Amino acid sequence: MQKIDPKEYQKRLDTLSEILNGIAHRADELSQQRCPYKNRHNQCTASFGCRNKRKPSTEGELPRCAGDDKLDYRKAWE
Ligand code: SF4
Known part of the structure; x- marks a missing residue:
């Protein structure tokens, strides 16, 4: 062995x-x-409440994220 x-x-x-x-x-x-819970499809994967969370575009999908990534997203978490 070497x-x-x-x-x-x-x-x-x-x-x-x-x-x-x-x-x-x-x-x-x-x-x-960028919020670490936002996936590449701009969907929210967080299991907690957030003011930026919106209804999914199609039923059964993950909620949409309405955050613009310009503000500190952490203040929106509930
Ligand atoms: S900002 Fe809020 S809604 Fe958007 S991905 Fe993060 S936790 Fe989800």
Whole structure:
């Protein structure tokens, strides 16, 4: 079995850490602009009440989200 070079191992860990930190930072920024409960179809997946929640366009679908992503959506949660 081939031995692991500790310096090469650390270098790879640092690279991986840098990549994941960038992803986490961007996700953190986006979570402050778009409600994390809004799916890609602008439907609400939250199980709690919210003033931005509207009736679904078709019965049986998830409720629509009327939030405009410009305001702090967290104040609308009930
Ligand atoms: S209705 Fe409220 S909780 Fe649901 S996705 Fe929109 S802002 Fe988020």
